[in-house]
Amino acid sequence: MWTPVGRGRWHGRALTVWAAAAAHRGLLEPRPTPTREAAAKSRTLDRLYSSADRKVTPEKIDLSRFSVENIRNFSIIAHVDHGKSTLADRLLELTGTIDKTKNNKQVLDKLQVERERGITVKAQTASLFYNCEGKQYLLNLIDTPGHVDFSYEVSRSLSACQGVLLVVDANEGIQAQTVANFFLAFEAQLSIIPVINKVDLKNADPERVEKQIEKVFDIPSDECIKISAKLGTNVERVLQAVIERIPPPKVHRKNPFKALVFDSTFDQYRGVIANVALFDGVVSKGDKIVSAHTKKTYEVNEVGVLNPNEQPAHKLYAGQVGYLIAGMKDVTEAQIGDTLYLHKQPVEPLPGFKSAKPMVFAGMYPIDQSEYNNLKSAVEKLTINDSSVTVHRDSSLALGAGWRLGFLGLLHMEVFNQRLEQEYNASVILTTPTVPYKAVLSSAKLIKEYREKEITIINPAQFPDKSKVTEYLEPVVLGTIITPDEYTGKVMMLCQARRAVQKNMMYIDQNRVMLKYLFPLNEIVVDFYDSLKSLSSGYASFDYEDAGYQTAELVKMDILLNGNPVEELVTIVHKDKAHSVGKAICERLKDSLPRQLFEIAIQAAVGSKIIARETVKAYRKNVLAKCYGGDITRKMKLLKRQAEGKKKLRKIGNIEVPKDAFIKVLKTQCDK
Numbered sequence: 001m002w003t004p005v006g007r008g009r010w011h012g013r014a015l016t017v018w019a020a021a022a023a024h025r026g027l028l029e030p031r032p033t034p035t036r037e038a039a040a041k042s043r044t045l046d047r048l049y050s051s052a053d054r055k056v057t058p059e060k061i062d063l064s065r066f067s068v069e070n071i072r073n074f075s076i077i078a079h080v081d082h083g084k085s086t087l088a089d090r091l092l093e094l095t096g097t098i099d100k101t102k103n104n105k106q107v108l109d110k111l112q113v114e115r116e117r118g119i120t121v122k123a124q125t126a127s128l129f130y131n132c133e134g135k136q137y138l139l140n141l142i143d144t145p146g147h148v149d150f151s152y153e154v155s156r157s158l159s160a161c162q163g164v165l166l167v168v169d170a171n172e173g174i175q176a177q178t179v180a181n182f183f184l185a186f187e188a189q190l191s192i193i194p195v196i197n198k199v200d201l202k203n204a205d206p207e208r209v210e211k212q213i214e215k216v217f218d219i220p221s222d223e224c225i226k227i228s229a230k231l232g233t234n235v236e237r238v239l240q241a242v243i244e245r246i247p248p249p250k251v252h253r254k255n256p257f258k259a260l261v262f263d264s265t266f267d268q269y270r271g272v273i274a275n276v277a278l279f280d281g282v283v284s285k286g287d288k289i290v291s292a293h294t295k296k297t298y299e300v301n302e303v304g305v306l307n308p309n310e311q312p313a314h315k316l317y318a319g320q321v322g323y324l325i326a327g328m329k330d331v332t333e334a335q336i337g338d339t340l341y342l343h344k345q346p347v348e349p350l351p352g353f354k355s356a357k358p359m360v361f362a363g364m365y366p367i368d369q370s371e372y373n374n375l376k377s378a379v380e381k382l383t384i385n386d387s388s389v390t391v392h393r394d395s396s397l398a399l400g401a402g403w404r405l406g407f408l409g410l411l412h413m414e415v416f417n418q419r420l421e422q423e424y425n426a427s428v429i430l431t432t433p434t435v436p437y438k439a440v441l442s443s444a445k446l447i448k449e450y451r452e453k454e455i456t457i458i459n460p461a462q463f464p465d466k467s468k469v470t471e472y473l474e475p476v477v478l479g480t481i482i483t484p485d486e487y488t489g490k491v492m493m494l495c496q497a498r499r500a501v502q503k504n505m506m507y508i509d510q511n512r513v514m515l516k517y518l519f520p521l522n523e524i525v526v527d528f529y530d531s532l533k534s535l536s537s538g539y540a541s542f543d544y545e546d547a548g549y550q551t552a553e554l555v556k557m558d559i560l561l562n563g564n565p566v567e568e569l570v571t572i573v574h575k576d577k578a579h580s581v582g583k584a585i586c587e588r589l590k591d592s593l594p595r596q597l598f599e600i601a602i603q604a605a606v607g608s609k610i611i612a613r614e615t616v617k618a619y620r621k622n623v624l625a626k627c628y629g630g631d632i633t634r635k636m637k638l639l640k641r642q643a644e645g646k647k648k649l650r651k652i653g654n655i656e657v658p659k660d661a662f663i664k665v666l667k668t669q670c671d672k
């Protein structure tokens with residue numbers, strides 16, 4: 001942990017330019033004030049995950065007694081809030097993994113950000129020991145996030161599993177992320193057990209949900225298990241189904257050791273803790289292992305299972321899911337998707353994972369440049385745990401050296417920033433998110449410079465001029481919306497206003513419609529979800545998947561101060577939105593620029609065409625105005641302070657622009 005110096009007046013504030021705007025618009029759930037219940041939950045979790053509990057217990061588990069036939073590896077997948085973590089709590093209790101107490105609420109949501117927001121952002125593994133009909137089973141459960149921004153966690157988790165519990169809320173029924181998660185499991189050829197949860201709710205209609213499951217997923221309704229995870233009703237039946245319907249892993253213990261790293265975390269004392277699924281062989285402390293990715297050799301210091309805390313074991317055997325510590329200290333050594341094997345016993349590496357495709361990019365800068373190195377180390381460590389973030393170095397005249405980060409969505413970006421703050425005590429400035437546009441180049445000079453014809457633009461400052469390109473492309477996504485049919489008209493109008501093209505429409509039951517639309521990504525990243533929720537009284541759900549690129553009429557918009565362009569405020573916009581976006585930026589800049597000795601013209605321009613303008617009138621701030629009488633030392637102090645303040649200004653032409661002004665304006669672009 002490190003404490004940044006010079007955090008000044010931003011200390012303690014979530015200083016993301018975007019986040020402030022997003023919270024203002026209600027894009028993000030406000031961070032709730034801790035309730036008594038939350039405090040009690042937090043205490044329970046602190047107890048569960050306190051350092052004392054993490055201490056290595058002298059008694060190691062002997063996992064050799066679990067033959068491959070008695071192992072089941074499964075994930076719990078569902079739409080947001082349908083009850084995955086609550087079901088995981090009951091499964092942990094039923095198997096005696098944790099004591100049954102009233103405070104067991106979403107026990108596997110270990111991160112502070114998860115507890116505060118009440119959502120899972122990180123998949124969590126727990127090994128459960130379960131006796132059934134005289135046999136002892138080892139059940140490896142992975143609780144996954146429901147939100148689309150974290151679906152990379154789901155797909156990685158599935159690689160360690162042979163089956164899933166597909167949880168569906170008995171009142172809400174199938175939602176957009178239910179469909180997306182079902183297909184992830186289906187394509188991975190996993191056994192799918194449908195679980196209808198919350199049957200205790202007054203409005204629960206499990207029979208209707210059964211029919212939806214049959215219609216949309218072609219799963220016979222008699223395969224559905226109806227439960228209340230909250231009350232524990234019928235949960236034992238879920239465990240039995242896991243044993244009966246999910247096959248044991250297909251592995252060979254006699255073959256040389258081969259394991260997939262499907263997740264990893266960084267511990268400042270022990271280095272990288274890799275979550276591994278063993279495909280072949282056995283591994284134990286003292287073994288020399290090799291990373292297929294780096295070809296580096298390590299000695300294994302510890303192996304074990306998560307129960308749900310780390311519980312060291314003598315050995316891990318093929319078919320099991322556990323953790324492994326081998327003194328990997330560097331971020332480059334801890335690749336998620338890597339294959340580990342024994343020294344001198346090389347194996348064919350496992351396919352690994354497709355790298356995550358960032359949907360939005362934003363600049364990240366330390367609040368104070370002296371914090372750059374500390375922030376760099378924090379970002380590196382956090383990206384070990386969240387490998388879906390992409391990092392490129394970047395710099396800005398106003399904000400100094402920093403990075404351009406790629407995220408899977410805006411919630412992902414906000415959660416990453418919150419984790420930086422909470423887990424690494426780092427406050428940062430995040431700039432406006434932008435989607436990755438592309439340009440097909442026609443200029444031979446540019447093609448030579450970039451060494452390719454089609455370039456991806458993740459920073460608006462790199463946008464090539466129209467005269468040098470054949471066409472611009474914008475990313476598109478295939479969106480799934482599920483809505484009660486009384487809102488269908490309004491939903492369709494919203495989609496049209498966002499330049500979306502309808503691809504499909506299907507009734508999933510008598511009064512619920514599933515719509516498929518092709519959306520330009522930049523039309524949905526900021527506030528689409530909010531608008532959809534508000535026009536459907538909260539009933540419509542939305543999920544999307546990458547659908548490539550389409551030609552788009554994009555323009556680069558400059559912001560000029562007395563004719564001089566401001567590099568930080570260059571924006572790429574669709575031609576039709578340029579005027580409204582430009583006007584909003586000019587207005588915000590007018591409000592945040594201090595008056596100066598001369599008039600300032602603020603203009604938004606596309607090429608040589610001015611599309612919006614505001615004016616800041618001339619004025620000189622007289623810092624001595626309040627100093628009556630002749631106290632010369634006080635006057636000198638005030639003049640000195642004014643001079644120091646000016647050092648924090650950036651000069652554009654002869655205009656002094658404080659850093660604050662940039663931050664406020666970057667916010668506007670999110671508010672549009």
Ligand SMILES: Nc1nc2c(ncn2[C@@H]2O[C@H](COP(=O)(O)OP(=O)(O)OP(=O)(O)O)[C@@H](O)[C@H]2O)c(=O)[nH]1
Pocket residue numbers: 078079080081082083084085086087106118119120121144145146147197198199200201227228229230231
């Ligand atoms: N009435 C009732 N409420 C339930 C039941 N199961 C879960 N809930 C509630 O539903 C809410 C969401 O539950 P979670 O377990 O956090 O849902 P989740 O699917 O893990 O949520 P994400 O991880 O954010 O996707 C919580 O308020 C739970 O108390 C149930 O069987 N009955």
